[in-house]
Amino acid sequence: MSKQGGVLDSRQSFKGTLRQLQDKVKRDPQGYKDDVMLQLRHFSSQIALFQLTPTQPSKSLCELISFLSHVAPLFKKDARGFPEALLDMLDKHKEVLDKEVRRAMVQALCLLRARSYVEPKEVLPLYFRLFKIKDRELRKILLNHIISDVKKMNAKVKNPQVNKQLQNYMYQVVAEDDPTAGRYALWVIIDLYRRKIWSDDRIVNVISKACFSKHTKVMSMALRFLMGNYPKDMETEDSDDEEELKVNKGRTYSKKTKSRTHAKEKLKAKIAKIDRKKGAYVDTVFKPIEVLNDAQGFGEKLMAQLQKTKERFNVRMLHIGVLSALINTHKLMLLHFYPYIQRYLEPHQQHVTYILAWAAQAVHNLIPPENIHSLMMTVANHFVSDRASPDAITVGINTLREICKRQPLVMTDDLLQDITQYKKFKRDKGVVMASRSMIQLFRELNPEMLARKDRGKDADTDKKLAMFGAAETSTDEIDGLALLEEYYKEKRAQNEGADDDEWSAEESESDGASGSWISVSDNEDDVDMNSDEGEGDADNESEGGWESCDEEGEDDDDDDDDENDFEVQEDMAP
Numbered sequence: 319m320s321k322q323g324g325v326l327d328s329r330q331s332f333k334g335t336l337r338q339l340q341d342k343v344k345r346d347p348q349g350y351k352d353d354v355m356l357q358l359r360h361f362s363s364q365i366a367l368f369q370l371t372p373t374q375p376s377k378s379l380c381e382l383i384s385f386l387s388h389v390a391p392l393f394k395k396d397a398r399g400f401p402e403a404l405l406d407m408l409d410k411h412k413e414v415l416d417k418e419v420r421r422a423m424v425q426a427l428c429l430l431r432a433r434s435y436v437e438p439k440e441v442l443p444l445y446f447r448l449f450k451i452k453d454r455e456l457r458k459i460l461l462n463h464i465i466s467d468v469k470k471m472n473a474k475v476k477n478p479q480v481n482k483q484l485q486n487y488m489y490q491v492v493a494e495d496d497p498t499a500g501r502y503a504l505w506v507i508i509d510l511y512r513r514k515i516w517s518d519d520r521i522v523n524v525i526s527k528a529c530f531s532k533h534t535k536v537m538s539m540a541l542r543f544l545m546g547n548y549p550k551d552m553e554t555e556d557s558d559d560e561e562e563l564k565v566n567k568g569r570t571y572s573k574k575t576k577s578r579t580h581a582k583e584k585l586k587a588k589i590a591k592i593d594r595k596k597g598a599y600v601d602t603v604f605k606p607i608e609v610l611n612d613a614q615g616f617g618e619k620l621m622a623q624l625q626k627t628k629e630r631f632n633v634r635m636l637h638i639g640v641l642s643a644l645i646n647t648h649k650l651m652l653l654h655f656y657p658y659i660q661r662y663l664e665p666h667q668q669h670v671t672y673i674l675a676w677a678a679q680a681v682h683n684l685i686p687p688e689n690i691h692s693l694m695m696t697v698a699n700h701f702v703s704d705r706a707s708p709d710a711i712t713v714g715i716n717t718l719r720e721i722c723k724r725q726p727l728v729m730t731d732d733l734l735q736d737i738t739q740y741k742k743f744k745r746d747k748g749v750v751m752a753s754r755s756m757i758q759l760f761r762e763l764n765p766e767m768l769a770r771k772d773r774g775k776d777a778d779t780d781k782k783l784a785m786f787g788a789a790e791t792s793t794d795e796i797d798g799l800a801l802l803e804e805y806y807k808e809k810r811a812q813n814e815g816a817d818d819d820e821w822s823a824e825e826s827e828s829d830g831a832s833g834s835w836i837s838v839s840d841n842e843d844d845v846d847m848n849s850d851e852g853e854g855d856a857d858n859e860s861e862g863g864w865e866s867c868d869e870e871g872e873d874d875d876d877d878d879d880d881e882n883d884f885e886v887q888e889d890m891a892p
Contacts, residue, residue, distance in 0.1 A: 336385040347392040354389055358397060361386060365403055368419075372411040380422040387426035391433045401427065401436050405444060417453055424448065424456060428463040438467065438484060446491050449502045457502070464506055465513075472515050485516065489524050497533040504528055504539055511606075512548045519609040526610055529620060529640070534629060541636040544607050545643060605647075607640070613648040617641060621652055635669060638662075642676035649682050656680070656693045663696050665710045674713060678720035687727040687786060694721055694728050702737065708746030715740065715752035719759055726763045726783050734760065734767055 336357075343350045364379050383404070390397035404423050412420065427444075430436050445460050468484065471477055491503040507525060510516040528540035542548075610616055624637040641655055659680075662673045674697070681690055700706070701714025715737055722729045740753035757772050765777040773779075 336381055340385050340388050343389045343392065347389075351393065351396075354386075354393060355396060357382065357386060358400065361400065362403070365407060369407070369411070372415050372419075375416040375418055377418075380419055383422045383426050387429045390430065391435045394435070401430050401440075405440070408448070409444060412448055412451060417456070420451075420453070421456055421459065424459060428459065431463070431467060432470075438480065439487070442484065442487060446499045446503060450496075450498045461502070461506065465509055468510055469513065469515055481516065485521070485524075492524075492528055492531075492536070497535060500528075500531070500533065500536050501539065504536055508539070508543050508548060519611075522606045522609050523611050525606070526616060530623060534633060538633055538636060541633075541640050544640050545636070546605060546607075607643055607647055610644075610648075613644060614650055617644045617648075617650050617652050620644075621655060621658075625654075625658065631668065635672065638673065638676055642680040645680040646682065649684055651684065652680075653685075653689050656690050660693055660696045663693075663700055665701060665706060671713060674717045678717050678724070681721050681724040683725055685725055687725060690721070690725060690728055694718060694733075697721075698733055698736075702740075708743075708749050711740065711743075712746070712748040712752045715749070715756060719752070719756050722756075722763075723759060726760075727786055729760075729767070731767055735769065738768065738772055 339350065339353060339357075343354060347354075361382050364376075364382065368374075368376060368379060386397065386400050390400050404427055408415070408420070408423055408427075415423075427436065427441055431438070431441055442464070445464060448460060449457060451457075468481075471480060485507075488503045488507055492500045492507075494500060504525065507516065507521060511521050511525075525540050525543055528536050529544070531537045531540070620637060620641060624634065624641070627634065627637070638659060641652065644650060645652055645655065656677075659673065659677050662670070663677070664670065667673065677693060677697070697714055697717050701710045702718070703711075706714070718729075718733075718737065734756070737753055737756050740749050741757065743749040743753070757768060760768055761772075761774050761777060763781075764783045765773045765779055765781060
């Protein structure tokens with residue numbers, strides 16, 4: 319700018335870069351208002367030209383958008399058309415825009431939203447429509463901005479009204495027939511739950527509805543959430559570091575050297591660090607599966623979906639895992655779950671150890687034994703046999719032990735005798751230990767089912783299993799019952815001590831206030847109250863109490879030699 323008479327001439331435009339002008343505007347907004355208005359007009363003309371060829375890159379437009387996004391909040395009324403132009407441009411040409419220009423526009427909107435220049439309801443619909451574009455960096459920018467924006471709004475004080483509006487919009491996006499936007503909206507909801515920003519029961523019940531989505535990726539994400547596996551990355555291709563780690567992890571070397579050993583240890587440390595970062599903020603007061611509103615209805619609907627589904631094996635395994643945890647947590651009665659899971663109980667089945675664990679987890683004491691008898695026999699026939707490998711026998715016996723621990727009435731005498739024979743198995747020690755653990759379990763539950771030599775020395779033969787459905791009325795296992803008894807015992811002792819103190823105080827007061835018995839002679843006309851004899855008699859009377867007075871009166875009546883002596887109470891004397 320030129321000087322005229324010591325005054326800056328504002329009629330000439332600023333000469334310099336946009337970065338320098340940005341610094342000047344932040345220091346003195348009103349002094350450089352004309353330059354900002356000039357740049358706004360320049361932006362309008364460039365946008366009009368750019369709409370003719372939106373696929374062409376434009377570095378000057380990106381710099382101008384970045385400049386205006388920093389200074390527009392200082393001129394709220396004059397620059398109101400700037401965010402509207404960006405929203406309109408992205409909405410119309412989002413798929414054909416050059417990726418650098420598109421990212422510059424999105425970053426400008428994120429900056430304006432961070433400064434509260436635009437409302438969330440204005441930009442959030444556009445963000446979820448932009449998720450359809452196959453641009454990894456753009457998706458990462460949008461996800462980080464949405465999460466940080468909601469986190470910032472709830473940092474000091476939660477805003478229930480704004481949160482409810484955002485949640486309702488995201489629920490609508492998840493329910494819509496758009497797999498990409500629904501998947502990203504669900505991921506945002508789950509991540510905010512993981513960070514304890516949105517952690518109420520309503521969030522969990524809305525996510526549970528996504529388990530019935532017709533889009534496989536949305537359904538799988540909701541099922542993993544209910545199992546407690548919070549998603550750590552939106553897509554495996556979104557993280558270059560993870561892909562590199564997976565590639566390196568699979569490499570093998572022909573020769574072990576010091577440098578390769580050091581590189582392997584360094585890689586393990588890096589993987590552990592990434593896992594620690596992803597696993598933050600995952601612990602909440604209750605597990606998601608514990609706060610479902612209608613667990614029985616949800617389980618029946620999910621079981622019906624599992625029976626009809628034609629999804630791949632991994633998705634069916636997610637269904638089985640969620641149903642098993644649901645039955646175990648809420649003690650549900652889904653009796654058609656056990657025949658369905660039997661088809662996967664084969665030693666050569668993929669992920670068979672998970673299936674066996676889920677089968678044992680889904681058993682509880684309210685299930686009728688006849689409904690899970692076929693499940694137990696399937697495990698016994700396929701795993702606990704001489705044709706099976708030692709590992710399969712070990713896993714099968716351990717599974718049967720877990721089932722019997724939850725419902726002991728399902729075990730039969732013949733099967734138990736067959737399992738106890740494996741305690742002398744010579745090929746594998748794990749089979750022996752599994753067999754002994756089963757014997758130890760039934761020593762505690764029902765020793766009569768075991769052979770005499772397996773019962774042990776201190777076996778209680780009178781102990782028998784209760785019938786199915788019998789109520790347990792014992793209170794021995796109530797936590798804190800002993801502490802409650804000690805509390806009442808101490809309270810009674812304190813009350814008794816207080817009663818003794820009050821009684822002794824009343825006695826001392828009564829002794830001082832009431833008269834005592836005084837022995838007088840018939841020959842004495844005047845009674846000396848301060849005489850030593852009277853004091854001694856009074857002391858004897860006070861020590862002896864009422865019983866000594868009665869005994870003394872009885873002796874006087876029986877003794878004829880002392881009939882001239884009599885006792886007069888002081889208060890009753892005429």
